[in-house]
Amino acid sequence: MILDFLYGAGVGLALGMTGGGGVLAVPALMIGLGYTLPQAKPVALIAVGSAAFIGCLDGLRRGLVRYKAAGVMAVAGTLCAPIGLWLAKNLSITTLMIIFCTVLLFISARMFKQAVSPCKPETRQGSNLLSAKCLVNPSTGRFRWTNRCFASLSSIGGISGLFSGMLGLGGGFIIVPGVRQFSNLGMHGTVATALAVIAFISAGTVSVFLITGGVIEPTAWRFIGAAVAGMLIGRTLAPKVSGSLLQIGFSLLVCAVGVMLLVKTLMPYLR
Template sequence: MVLDFLYGAGVGLALGMTGGGGVLAVPALMLGLGYTLPQAKPVALIAVGSAAFIGCLDGLRRGLVRYKAALLMALLGALFAPVGLWLAKILSVTTLMIIFCTVLLFISARMFAQAVFPHISEGNQEQNLLTAKCLVNPSTGRFQWTNRCFVSLSTIGGVSGLFSGMLGLGGGFIIVPGVRQFSNLNMHGTVATALAVIAFISAGTVSAFLIAGGVIEPTAWRFIGAALAGMLLGRTLAPKVSGSLLQIGFSLLVCVAAVMLLVKTLMPFLH
């Protein structure tokens, strides 16, 4: 029982502080609590989606959420989530786990490089701003909508939904770097908008799961409740913690989780 609360709070804390901490939900459930991937996916999505909704409300209160962009990405995410669910049914659990671990390792490497080599990241960001497809109007703080902006955000939302359905990921690890890559929206606005999208996509994916006859174990609600509490704490602590230090720690944690899951997945084939 205690582990349910500890792992759930940890996931919520990471999500609240980084916007992409939801990638740890499935590893926490599988490695820490003994869930299988099919069991972990809906629980992770409910926990991450609920926690993201709390963070989204906080972002709305502060005027940080770009709600039109969030709704567009969420709509495309909801449309592609069933495709991810379908892929999850036709692919073996081993294949899904290898894909999942590969995604985690990519996220870890990218975040670590950005934190350790900030000058390179800043240079890339300056270059990105010259070719940004979604520019924020400095006088209103809102996106200047163009066809390129519409297509870019739609693509980000669709890919997020696909991974949400297939692997049980909220999609923040795609939304945050994606929006940062294609726009000049600041980090606080990006995280707040990502949390709104995650909440909508997770809700759509879980609804599809339940409509298809899926069941959530009663004990899973302890993990979900703790994730909500962790989110509230994370949103409070985020402004007080060094961004680079937090990013390095988070990237290393994701890397360890990915390696442990990969070893666990491949172990039966090594005997």
């Protein structure tokens, strides 16, 4: 029972501080608590979605959530989530686990590279302005909506929903870097907006899961409650922690988790 709380709190803490920490929910359930992938997916989505909702409310209170952008990404993600659920039912567990581990290792490498080789602020800002498809109006703090902006955000949301349905991932690991890549929205606004999208997509994916006969084990609610508590702590601590150190530590943790899951998945075939 203690492990349920510890792992759940850790996932919520990482999610609150990075916006992408929900990627650790499925590994925490599988490695730490002995769940299978099909058992872990809905629990992870409920935990991450609930924690993200709390973080989203905090972001709304601070005026950080770009709610129109969040709505576009959330709708696209919810529409694509059933495709992910269909793929999950038609692909083998081994295939899904290899895809999952590949995603984890890719995230880890990308985050570590960004942390150890950061661009200078003026260089990053200039690059963003040149490549951004969604520019923020400095006088209002809102996006200037164009067809390219709508298409970019819809694509980010759709890919996020696909992975949510297929692997039980909240999608923050796609939304945060995606929005940062295609817009000049600040990091705090990006994380707050990502949490809103994660909450919406997770709710939609879990609803489909339950409607189609899925069941959540009663003991899983300890993990879910602890994740929400961890989110509250993470949102409080985030401004006080060095972003680069946090990113390096998180990337190394994700790498270790990805390697452990990959070894566990391939071990039966290596004997």
